[in-house]
Amino acid sequence: MASVDRGRYGCLIGDHQVIAMKARELGRRSVVVGDRVALAGDISGAPGTLARVVRVRPRTSALRRSADDTDPVERVIVANADQLVIVCALASPPPRPRFIDRCLVAAYDAGLDPLLCLTKADLAPPDEVLAVYEPLGLPFVVTSRPLTIRVLDDLRSRLDGRESVLIGHSGVGKSTLVNALIPEAGRAVGAVNPVTGRGRHTSSSAVALRLDGPAGRAWVIDTPGLRGFGLGHISPGRVARAFPDLAEAAAGCPPGCTHLEPGCALDDWVREHGGEARLDSLRRLLGSREGADGQSAGE
Numbered sequence: 001m002a003s004v005d006r007g008r009y010g011c012l013i014g015d016h017q018v019i020a021m022k023a024r025e026l027g028r029r030s031v032v033v034g035d036r037v038a039l040a041g042d043i044s045g046a047p048g049t050l051a052r053v054v055r056v057r058p059r060t061s062a063l064r065r066s067a068d069d070t071d072p073v074e075r076v077i078v079a080n081a082d083q084l085v086i087v088c089a090l091a092s093p094p095p096r097p098r099f100i101d102r103c104l105v106a107a108y109d110a111g112l113d114p115l116l117c118l119t120k121a122d123l124a125p126p127d128e129v130l131a132v133y134e135p136l137g138l139p140f141v142v143t144s145r146p147l148t149i150r151v152l153d154d155l156r157s158r159l160d161g162r163e164s165v166l167i168g169h170s171g172v173g174k175s176t177l178v179n180a181l182i183p184e185a186g187r188a189v190g191a192v193n194p195v196t197g198r199g200r201h202t203s204s205s206a207v208a209l210r211l212d213g214p215a216g217r218a219w220v221i222d223t224p225g226l227r228g229f230g231l232g233h234i235s236p237g238r239v240a241r242a243f244p245d246l247a248e249a250a251a252g253c254p255p256g257c258t259h260l261e262p263g264c265a266l267d268d269w270v271r272e273h274g275g276e277a278r279l280d281s282l283r284r285l286l287g288s289r290e291g292a293d294g295q296s297a298g299e
Helices: 097-110 127-136 149-159 174-181 236-241 244-250 265-273 276-289
Strands: 003-005 008-013 016-022 037-041 051-056 062-066 074-079 083-089 113-119 140-142 163-167 207-213 216-222
Touching: 008 037, 008 051, 016 037, 062 097, 074 163, 083 097, 083 149, 097 113, 097 127, 097 236, 097 276, 113 127, 113 174, 127 244, 127 276, 140 149, 149 174, 149 207, 163 174, 174 216, 236 244, 236 276, 244 265, 244 276, 265 276
Parallel strands: 016 051, 083 113, 083 163, 113 140, 163 216
Antiparallel strands: 003 008, 008 016, 037 051, 062 074, 207 216
């Protein structure tokens, strides 16, 4: 499945696209970009023709989010990806580490390998953001404008042979990266509001694009800019497991510790070893699930 737009599904058979609709027998089952499906009907791809999606094959992975942290209802964004590229601008809009943390939780929970892509290094240095994630050994790419061949080659090598989904706030430069990697993509690019610091939604739907490289065919899935990323569908224990840099300290916590109350072993460990920003992010994520701190999924 290469695209989904208002009930019409763009499916690739070999090198040609077939437009299809979901068969009635699939009921309420979702069909998303990245799904492998079986088609019936006219699969010629000729103008005006319409096939039917009659079966969705089992998914190897599913990237999910909920409306907010108190809503347990999940929504699958992309299926069958194996890498999550978290795109974050260093300025305009400003970096939001807690949004990165949310994406990391979702990536680890879905079994996707995360890759941090920091854009607009021509406006601000990446050192402070990178220092936060250094304990994780998180792979990263830093880009500046204009995009250089060296940087694009580095990013291309990390996408080669994989199925990668790009995710981030509006205005961080996802579509700019996609257009540089795949010029024929023609993804719309918008500006950032200088008052709110938010980008304008330019990509209205997710789309999978082919990127050929030395390792073979790769797929890059560009997604609409997100205002928030709810984790209501992920249990508190699974949220905590997405902070492996704090795992050693958490092992010293008393049984049943929620990491929110006094006496948590994380407090003493952080005072000795550092990592206050990561602990603060973990507690905000856990607290927001319980409505404890008023933080939104769009941090």
